[in-house]
Amino acid sequence: MWQAQVVITLKQGILDPQGDTVRSALTSLGFDGLADCRVGKVILLRLTESDRAKAAAQVEEMCRRLLANPVIEDFRFDLEERP
Amino acid sequence: MRFGILVFPGSWSHQDFRHVLADVMGFEAEEVWHKATGVTGFDCLILPGGFAHGDYLRAGAIARFSPVMPAVVRFAERGGLVLGSCNGFQILCEAGLLPGALLRNASLQYRCQGVHLRVESTATPFTAGLAPGQILRMPISHGEGRYHADRETLARLNGEGRIIFRYCAPDGALSPDANPNGSLEHIAGVCNARGNVLGLMPHPERAAESLLGSEDGRLLFEELLARALG
Numbered sequence: 001m002w003q004a005q006v007v008i009t010l011k012q013g014i015l016d017p018q019g020d021t022v023r024s025a026l027t028s029l030g031f032d033g034l035a036d037c038r039v040g041k042v043i044l045l046r047l048t049e050s051d052r053a054k055a056a057a058q059v060e061e062m063c064r065r066l067l068a069n070p071v072i073e074d075f076r077f078d079l080e081e082r083p
Numbered sequence: 084m085r086f087g088i089l090v091f092p093g094s095w096s097h098q099d100f101r102h103v104l105a106d107v108m109g110f111e112a113e114e115v116w117h118k119a120t121g122v123t124g125f126d127c128l129i130l131p132g133g134f135a136h137g138d139y140l141r142a143g144a145i146a147r148f149s150p151v152m153p154a155v156v157r158f159a160e161r162g163g164l165v166l167g168s169c170n171g172f173q174i175l176c177e178a179g180l181l182p183g184a185l186l187r188n189a190s191l192q193y194r195c196q197g198v199h200l201r202v203e204s205t206a207t208p209f210t211a212g213l214a215p216g217q218i219l220r221m222p223i224s225h226g227e228g229r230y231h232a233d234r235e236t237l238a239r240l241n242g243e244g245r246i247i248f249r250y251c252a253p254d255g256a257l258s259p260d261a262n263p264n265g266s267l268e269h270i271a272g273v274c275n276a277r278g279n280v281l282g283l284m285p286h287p288e289r290a291a292e293s294l295l296g297s298e299d300g301r302l303l304f305e306e307l308l309a310r311a312l313g
Contacts, residue, residue, distance in 0.1 A: 015229075017189050017265075018191060021191065071182075071233070
């Protein structure tokens with residue numbers, strides 16, 4: 001079994017008001033030197049597929065067809081083997 | 084002229100559309116459950132507002148795969164009229180029937196208020212009876228209505244006259260205050276290349292009787308009524 005952690009964020013250049021709000025909150029807490037903050041979403045998937053390459057291909061296809069909207073979002077994912 | 088009004092789990096404007104189209108304007112109108120696999124016998128399909136499938140993942144992302152959607156795509160490809168309002172606009176974008184996407188409002192607030200719209204193009208059957216520059220008043224009610232498209236798409240939409248409505252001030256000016264959600268170029272509604280599919284964030288069905296403060300929403304269907312009676 002593989003667990004995929006999919007991270008979806010707005011594409012660079014697209015206004016992320018939630019990220020901007022979090023950044024100003026962090027700045028007001030005294031965390032200086034914050035150049036940018038983007039808020040995205042994380043999706044955890046457990047796959048029954050045993051072959052790593054096939055699992056990766058499945059997740060890639062899931063991201064392209066449903067999980068991310070290519071007009072506005074980028075996605076990336078990690079795979080971790082699970083018993 | 085016969086309207087089919089799609090109903091997804093979580094739709095909330097389908098009954099208002101049916102009331103306006105049938106009771107107020109005299110069209111035939113019927114609700115179509117999202118599990119229908121065909122949409123025959125209709126001249127125009129309405130994708131109403133609401134929160135189809137809870138808007139989980141992204142607004143419209145799940146609804147776009149509802150069983151009825153392949154039939155909606157074929158209907159549109161054959162030239163059938165399709166109008167999506169609010170959540171319906173989001174679904175049409177997710178389905179690829181319209182370009183672009185709708186993002187969280189720049190204010191991060193849900194906005195439920197009256198807006199003014201400037202008619203930018205009369206190149207769709209819904210706006211054929213209107214005048215370019217005409218100002219309409221109808222409400223919006225959404226949290227994710229910030230229209231976005233990449234630069235090439237925006238240039239194409241502008242060049243081809245496919246931006247149908249922009250949010251504006253009462254006098255038609257595109258002042259920043261008149262843009263309720265931060266949409267690029269104040270875009271409130273766009274159409275497809277053929278002009279038979281229109282999406283807009285505002286709610287024409289909530290502005291179709293004087294009792295509700297504006298009848299401008301009816302104007303999107305008056306031309307169709309005139310043709311049907313013609």
